[in-house]
Amino acid sequence: MPAGDSYLPILILLIAAIGFALAPLALAWLWAWKFSPKKPGQDKNATYECGLESKGDAWVQFKSEYYLYAIIFLIFDVETIFLLPFAVAFTDLSVAAFIQMMVFLFLLVAGLVWAWGKGVLTWK
């Protein structure tokens, strides 16, 4: 068999696959054209589909200041992750490790104090 012919089965398979996908669609279209008329309407074409009429605009503005809360939450998040192993291993730790941890905690708390001082925690 020549080398070029080896792709022929794939081509046939491809045509069969496309036909397999398109034939039901074509049949459904034919059926609708022959028997079952289209009945569009205002309610049927509505975007919202839970029985209520949609009102207002979908382009609603969200308060972007919320991202600050998310960032401040990270302070506590990171603290928890590191504080738990720190507390578990506390009795075995050296003084140097303890001081390192305190410095780390201080940096995090300093960030919170800074944000607090700037009035971020007050919801306006």
Place this chain on the structure above:
Amino acid sequence: MDEGLKSELQKQGIVTTTLEELYNWGRKNSVWPLQFGLACCAIEMIATTMARYDLARFGAEVFRPSPRQADLMIVAGTVTKKMAPQVVRLYNQMAEPKYVIAMGACAISGGPFKQGYNVLKGIDRYIPVDVHIPGCPPRPEALIHAFMTLQRKIDEQQLTGANRPRHLDADVPGEYPVPKFGAHDLEPPKNPDVWQPPLAARG
């Protein structure tokens, strides 16, 4: 084709059919209800779908949360006047062909709340109902019976001709007017194309 010849052929292992029968057979065994319950009847509807009564035997276990994918609306429960426009709108949003089973005393007539001011006296005032089930609430067997009645109804539908069902007739509207909240009642209080007050004839 002659029914006798057909059954004779079937005995020999030759199945003959028509496009109409094939169409109805497919449709009646794949009716997808709308997941939609209004009151206590909905609990019986849920029970019907569960293992003991098993509506799946009739090909109707796929309750769709969207009216776009549903064929059958089971109006299960009290339709308040506040809810009626939403029910009609959901019906309008369903794809053709669509069927309605009015389940329970409330959905067919207002039931125990018939004398009340805020309950619709039957959903058939606004949308065409195919099967009514009495009962308060109807047992799951009653819903299954209604479902089988609907299947029988679908099975008898004709593809062409004057008696063909709503969804095959281009002149019949696919949407029904949605009632509005009026000062005292829904406006209009009924859809005269669908429902007329029963006449009590003397004589």
